[in-house]
Amino acid sequence: MRNAELATRTETIERPAGSAPRALPPALRASALSHRYADGRPALEGVSFDLEPGACVAIVGPNGAGKTTLFLRLCGVLNGKPGQASVGGLDPAVPEHRKKLPEVVGVVFQNPDDQLFSPTVAEDVAFGPLNMGHPPGEVRARVADALGAVGLSGAGERVPFQLSGGEKRRAALAGVLAMRPAVLLLDEPSMFLDPRSRRELIGLVRDLPGTKLIATHDLDLVLDTCPRVLVLDAGRIAADGPAEKLLADPELMERHGLEVPHRLR
Numbered sequence: 001m002r003n004a005e006l007a008t009r010t011e012t013i014e015r016p017a018g019s020a021p022r023a024l025p026p027a028l029r030a031s032a033l034s035h036r037y038a039d040g041r042p043a044l045e046g047v048s049f050d051l052e053p054g055a056c057v058a059i060v061g062p063n064g065a066g067k068t069t070l071f072l073r074l075c076g077v078l079n080g081k082p083g084q085a086s087v088g089g090l091d092p093a094v095p096e097h098r099k100k101l102p103e104v105v106g107v108v109f110q111n112p113d114d115q116l117f118s119p120t121v122a123e124d125v126a127f128g129p130l131n132m133g134h135p136p137g138e139v140r141a142r143v144a145d146a147l148g149a150v151g152l153s154g155a156g157e158r159v160p161f162q163l164s165g166g167e168k169r170r171a172a173l174a175g176v177l178a179m180r181p182a183v184l185l186l187d188e189p190s191m192f193l194d195p196r197s198r199r200e201l202i203g204l205v206r207d208l209p210g211t212k213l214i215a216t217h218d219l220d221l222v223l224d225t226c227p228r229v230l231v232l233d234a235g236r237i238a239a240d241g242p243a244e245k246l247l248a249d250p251e252l253m254e255r256h257g258l259e260v261p262h263r264l265r
């Protein structure tokens, strides 16, 4: 990864000498986001939170809490009202903004089969940067960087659907990293990973610049990567605070179908 380039996307606002520091605008804002599916089922109910530029925040909760729905709203796949979102200064509900969103927000969904569709891994990873209009040399550099970052340097010529579950997840992540988005949304990034790959993922997430929102049931991953955690249950934010504090609260965990991780017991 070219960290310096990514970092510039979230850099601080320049201010005139002598003026007071200005608060940075959030990299991501959800304001009273609600969502109902066509069958009337409420999946999000008034979800509001801000992520500061560079923050790494986890979103945890039981199955069906609304984590994936939230991601789909934030990246503009699901449209609708009420509520508003802003990601890297773009509103996913506005068609012109939605077109630019893939350059700003990278989403790695739970199922990598939803994201891998090219004949080879390298072509798949190249798809985003090519679509962004980068010249071939830049695309090749980005593909090599992204495959290296996820530990798949030698797999560029492999056929994506022949990869193992864990390799597919890493290939899908590489495709997103190659676009060097300022905001990353990772849905269950450690699912299917063996212990070594999981440790490598933790290192990668820690090293990645930009703003990260990670939906996961892996509370140890949260402790290793995210200082702040949002607890989502039945489409509502039930708690928002320091991971070490919230995940150590047995009543809170029990109430939302979670368990205090062993290392906090």
Ligand SMILES: Nc1ncnc2c1ncn2[C@@H]1O[C@H](COP(=O)(O)OP(=O)(O)OP(=O)(O)O)[C@@H](O)[C@H]1O
Pocket: 037, 038, 039, 041, 042, 043, 061, 062, 063, 064, 065, 066, 067, 068, 069, 070
């Ligand atoms: N396409 C859909 N149509 C109708 N209801 C849906 C649809 N997708 C999700 N839901 C419902 O919306 C609610 C939130 O689902 P969502 O997938 O966002 O939860 P989640 O927190 O990601 O769950 P998990 O941890 O199991 O992946 C659930 O009740 C789910 O059944």
